[in-house]
Amino acid sequence: MTEAGSGAATAAGASRHAGRVDPLVVLGLADDALVYAQRLGEWLTRAPEIEEDMALGNIGLDLLGQARGLLTRVGELDGTGRDEDALAFWRDEREFRNVQLVERPRGDFAHEMARLLWFSAHRLERLRQEQQSPDEVVAGVAGKAVKEVAYHRDHATQWVLRLGDGTEESRARMQQALVDVAPYLPELTEDDPVGAPVAREYVEAVLAEAGLGAPPEPRWHARGGRTGIHSEAMGFLLAEMQHLHRTHPGASW
Amino acid sequence: MDGSQVGPLNAAETEDYAQVVEEHFGGLIDADQRIEPRDAMPAAYRDTLVRQMAQHAHSEIIGMQPEGNWITRAPSLRRKAILMAKVQDEAGHGLYLYSAAETLGVDRSELLAKLHAGKQKYSSIFNYPTLTWADVGAIGWLVDGAAIMNQVPLCRCSYGPYARAMVRICKEESFHQRQGFEILWTLARGTEAQREMAQDAVDRWWWPSLMMFGPPDTGENVNGAATQSHTKQSMAWGIKRFANDDLRQKFVDMTVPQAEKLGLTLPDPDLRWSEERGHWDFGEIDWEEFWRVLGGDGPCNAQRLAHRRQAHEEGAWVREAAAAYAAKHAARGQGAA
Numbered sequence: 040m041t042e043a044g045s046g047a048a049t050a051a052g053a054s055r056h057a058g059r060v061d062p063l064v065v066l067g068l069a070d071d072a073l074v075y076a077q078r079l080g081e082w083l084t085r086a087p088e089i090e091e092d093m094a095l096g097n098i099g100l101d102l103l104g105q106a107r108g109l110l111t112r113v114g115e116l117d118g119t120g121r122d123e124d125a126l127a128f129w130r131d132e133r134e135f136r137n138v139q140l141v142e143r144p145r146g147d148f149a150h151e152m153a154r155l156l157w158f159s160a161h162r163l164e165r166l167r168q169e170q171q172s173p174d175e176v177v178a179g180v181a182g183k184a185v186k187e188v189a190y191h192r193d194h195a196t197q198w199v200l201r202l203g204d205g206t207e208e209s210r211a212r213m214q215q216a217l218v219d220v221a222p223y224l225p226e227l228t229e230d231d232p233v234g235a236p237v238a239r240e241y242v243e244a245v246l247a248e249a250g251l252g253a254p255p256e257p258r259w260h261a262r263g264g265r266t267g268i269h270s271e272a273m274g275f276l277l278a279e280m281q282h283l284h285r286t287h288p289g290a291s292w
Numbered sequence: 293m294d295g296s297q298v299g300p301l302n303a304a305e306t307e308d309y310a311q312v313v314e315e316h317f318g319g320l321i322d323a324d325q326r327i328e329p330r331d332a333m334p335a336a337y338r339d340t341l342v343r344q345m346a347q348h349a350h351s352e353i354i355g356m357q358p359e360g361n362w363i364t365r366a367p368s369l370r371r372k373a374i375l376m377a378k379v380q381d382e383a384g385h386g387l388y389l390y391s392a393a394e395t396l397g398v399d400r401s402e403l404l405a406k407l408h409a410g411k412q413k414y415s416s417i418f419n420y421p422t423l424t425w426a427d428v429g430a431i432g433w434l435v436d437g438a439a440i441m442n443q444v445p446l447c448r449c450s451y452g453p454y455a456r457a458m459v460r461i462c463k464e465e466s467f468h469q470r471q472g473f474e475i476l477w478t479l480a481r482g483t484e485a486q487r488e489m490a491q492d493a494v495d496r497w498w499w500p501s502l503m504m505f506g507p508p509d510t511g512e513n514v515n516g517a518a519t520q521s522h523t524k525q526s527m528a529w530g531i532k533r534f535a536n537d538d539l540r541q542k543f544v545d546m547t548v549p550q551a552e553k554l555g556l557t558l559p560d561p562d563l564r565w566s567e568e569r570g571h572w573d574f575g576e577i578d579w580e581e582f583w584r585v586l587g588g589d590g591p592c593n594a595q596r597l598a599h600r601r602q603a604h605e606e607g608a609w610v611r612e613a614a615a616a617y618a619a620k621h622a623a624r625g626q627g628a629a
Contacts, residue, residue: 073369080363080372083379084356084599087607089387092356096380103373110369124368148610204620205613212609283367283425290483292367292425292475 060174062117063136066126067230067265068165069109070137073127074273075158076103077280081145091148094194098155101187108180116174128284132277133267138230140223140261142273146216149202149209153216156195160241161227163188164234196245203249214251222257226264321530326452329395337529341451342396343412344531346403349389350414352382353407354596358422359431367425371475375428378468385461392453408601415439416582417500419590426479426486426493432472434494434501434547440465441543442505450530473550480555494551495559502574503582505540544572 079099086092107123114121121129140154166188169181202213228235246253261270284292300306313332320327327333356379363379366372390400406412417435422428443465446458479490509523526532544563551558562575584590 076372077364080376083363083376083383084360085603085606087603087610089353089383089390091607091610092383093380093387096376096383100373100376100380103369103376107369107373127369148607201614201617202610205617206609208609209613209616279364283365287367287483287485290367290486292371292478292482 060116060172060177062113065109065116065174065177066113067136067138068169069106069113069126070135071141071158071162072102072109073106074135074137074276075141076100076106077276078141078143078145082151087148095151098191098194101184101191105180105184105187109177112174112176112180115176124284128281132269132273135267135269135273135277136265137269138223138226138261138264139270139273140220140226140264142264142270142276143223144272146219147212148198149212149216150219152195152198152202153213153220155191156199156242156245157220157224157227157238159188159192159195160238161231161235163192164238165231168231168234192241199245199251200249203246203251210251213249214254217246217251217254221254222260224257225260226262230265321450321528324450324530326455327450328452336525337531338396340526340529340531341454342393342398345389345393345396345454346398346406346412347414349386349393349403350407350412351418352386352389354414354418354600356382356386357596357599358418358420358592359428361422362425362428365425366428374471378432378471381464381468385464388457388461389454392457395453404604408597408604410588410597413586414596415504416585416590417504418596419585419593420496420500421592423496424489424493426476426489427497429472429475429479429490430493430497432468432470433476433550434472434497435504436465436469436472437547438501438504438543440469441539441546445533445539446531448530448533473554476554476556490554491556494556498558498560499577499581500585502540502544502577505543506536507579507582508577509535509537541571544574548572 076099079095079102082095082099083092086095106127110123110126114123114126140158143150143154145151163185166181166185170178170185172178172181199213202209204210228239231238243253263269303309313334317327317331317333317337320331327337359375359382360379363372363375366375390403393403394400403412407414417438422431440462443458443462447455447462449455449458476490476494479486481487523532523535527535548558548563560575562573564573566573585593588594
């Protein structure tokens with residue numbers, strides 16, 4: 040398989056079994072974290088309570104840390120020698136390999152918790168497998184990240200339970216958020232045929248405990264994130280993230 | 293009728309009791325001992341502390357905004373991580389301080405309601421905008437530097453919970469101040485555009501930073517009389533340890549050599565070393581601007597408060613849901629028992 044991103048799921052499988060790592064697969068893991076950290080950073084000063092400013096900031100920071108470790112490794116694995124900043128700030132939209140779920144604009148708190156629950160449930164399973172990566176650096180990042188993401192998943196779980204079994208309004212908002220997020224789940228699932236069923240089982244158990252119905256199968260679903268196809272939101276996200284760095288080419292910060 | 297017009301209803305409402313409180317409290321203050329939440333204290337001491345701690349907590353929370361403004365645009369991933377951690381620390385400082393205030397029998401939601409209604413203030417410095425990345429550096433270096441100068445004496449404040457919160461906060465603020473200095477250091481040694489950005493930020497933040505120490509102790513301004521008696525009382529109570537002008541001078545003396553090291557100019561033509569005083573002389577502060585911004589008419593007063601209120605209002609349904617959930621589960625727990 041030589042063509043870039045010609046099937047992330049198979050690439051992921053191949054990277055684990057064939058004893059060598061596909062940099063594009065690592066890039067997908069890195070970009071998910073980087074782009075989601077960017078969205079979570081938007082919550083600081085806007086959260087429902089101060090504890091939550093801290094928690095969302097903390098989750099964003101963990102993901103940013105994971106992204107930095109993985110991006111640095113990608114620059115070594117792909118032979119380009121690009122550092123974390125070259126990869127974050129100098130790639131264009133089509134070169135980003137994140138799933139579209141993480142680039143969705145910030146919604147209300149229920150939407151964030153729906154996204155965080157599904158995302159961290161899937162990421163946790165992916166990371167558990169990457170702990171066995173033949174690449175020591177990737178395995179090392181995954182080993183640390185597993186503990187972090189288990190906490191993220193728990194944080195989202197607690198909130199989904201509270202919102203599902205809180206007030207009528209919170210329940211309605213949570214249910215709507217699950218519907219709105221559903222079209223973005225197949226990308227996560229296709230990415231990890233091994234872990235996805237485990238993640239799904241986990242989330243469905245949480246939803247059942249919260250008294251929330253599983254969302255209907257979406258008639259449309261997002262696709263293409265892993266091959267560089269993104270939503271309209273992505274251009275704005277990158278414009279904001281990259282503009283200052285690109286205004287001063289070659290500068291140190 | 294709520295009973296307050298009836299006069300003393302019991303012995304603890306009599307002069308006798310007030311006398312006991314005064315003696316107990318005065319004894320602790322005279323011996324430079326800490327006052328703890330369990331100690332009886334005069335109502336005015338308590339009110340002053342609640343007001344000051346609330347204002348301090350609000351400053352941490354509002355202060356997240358000007359820096360938070362640059363999280364999504366930070367120019368490197370390392371800077372983004374440091375900035376996120378810093379803004380998160382400020383949320384944490386807000387929490388310690390609200391908790392310290394709660395030891396005096398108020399609660400956080402009550403204090404936040406006062407902030408949102410414009411009835412309690414926060415540090416006026418945060419009513420200035422962060423226009424460039426260098427402002428993040430200037431805030432760290434100058435604003436956090438001035439804040440630490442004000443706060444280190446509070447580590448010896450007579451009220452225990454406040455003093456202890458300040459010990460921890462000052463330690464973290466000191467990291468923040470260093471990272472601000474480091475941002476400017478890097479910019480000042482970078483490209484011409486970066487150097488200009490750094491100088492521009494210092495030009496805009498220098499004078500507002502000097503205003504952070506409050507009005508002069510001479511009482512020459514319109515509100516001077518009130519300020520002076522306030523300062524005097526806070527000093528007698530061991531809440532305030534140094535006069536505004538003394539702290540301001542210490543800050544100038546500490547900062548001028550740092551500016552020289554950075555290779556940046558402080559925007560004050562009257563800045564010069566006085567052999568005679570052994571201090572740096574500096575120019576006249578624009579106190580009209582200070583009172584104007586304090587009074588609500590700075591560039592970002594309306595914006596900061598609106599942002600804060602919006603976050604609070606948009607989060608109301610979440611807080612209600614959490615409370616409802618907790619109540620339901622407490623009830624179920626009791627039912628099961």
